[in-house]
């Protein structure tokens with residue numbers, strides 16, 4: 336099966352490409368390299384350019400007419416940057432995705448798997464959120480994901496397009512084959528900052544927020560191994576029509592479906608630190624700090640829909656996520 340992967344030179348898109356290949360499929364990458372890495376495209380069909388570039392998309396599909404599905408990972412993803420530069424985020428993530436979807440329909444490509452995010456959910460008193468929980472995206476970045484879900488749903492009602500929005504919780508780790516991994520210089524995600532502190536590139540790891548109503552006061556997240564996340568995409572493209580048929584049999588929308596991708600387990604920041612110290616066998620320099628603007632207590636995924644409709648369950652532990660993150664960091668240092 337040939338699959339168009341936008342953002343296939345990025346952290347998640349490149350891991351999805353590796354998982355597709357391991358299952359006998361062929362990814363075709365469309366990526367502008369605005370943040371992605373050329374080396375993650377090596378040995379793969381790669382078209383460098385913008386997702387809204389219609390002539391480029393036409394050429395790609397002319398040269399790969401067997402393409403049967405699109406996984407749309409391309410986006411700008413840095414929350415504080417989205418607060419400072421909302422125009423750029425709405426233009427890149429919303430306006431251009433809208434053009435991409437319309438171009439895909441017009442070119443006869445009617446299956447889209449969309450990279451969405453758990454950051455679109457409102458806070459839940461018990462931290463658990465299902466696909467039916469209230470939505471309240473808290474940043475321009477999260478609002479671009481929220482808007483694109485609505486856009487995709489509306490297009491799916493009005494056209495031949497069919498969509499599956501995968502709402503990622505907190506991806507960690509790297510491809511176990513270490514073909515690709517996280518590539519940002521100054522990571523803002525928790526495990527990225529932990530690794531920076533452990534390697535001495537940050538003086539200390541700050542536990543930002545210690546008064547949340549969680550087991551130990553630190554924020555709670557649902558850490559999902561990026562390889563498990565990638566395998567969920569393989570499942571979504573292999574089973575695309577069957578997933579929507581199963582949704583229909585459960586009286587759900589059979590043209591557009593949102594699915595949480597998490598483990599169903601909440602892990603606090605302090606528990607993640609303890610796991611890190613266990614796996615790396617080194618103590619981590621720690622300091623408690625106030626929450627950062629826009630921080631939330633956290634959430635974990637209700638995962639029944641992923642189990643029942645996608646037939647997917649994550650296999651990897653948080654410890655494996657930490658192990659592969661460390662191995663990838665080591666590999667980056669060694670070059």
Ligand SMILES: NC(=O)c1ccc[n+]([C@@H]2O[C@H](COP(=O)([O-])OP(=O)(O)OC[C@H]3O[C@@H](n4cnc5c(N)ncnc54)[C@H](O)[C@@H]3O)[C@@H](O)[C@H]2O)c1
Nearest residue numbers: 342344345346347366367368369370371385386409410450
């Ligand atoms: N990393 C996370 O924690 C996380 C969590 C939830 C959802 N997501 C979503 O997953 C997707 C992938 O995220 P990631 O962490 O791999 O980010 P990333 O920055 O590593 O990858 C994004 C890729 O998209 C490409 N890109 C961006 N805008 C483009 C455009 N207009 N045209 C062509 N290519 C473009 C970049 O060059 C990059 O290769 C994003 O849609 C993001 O919103 C990520």
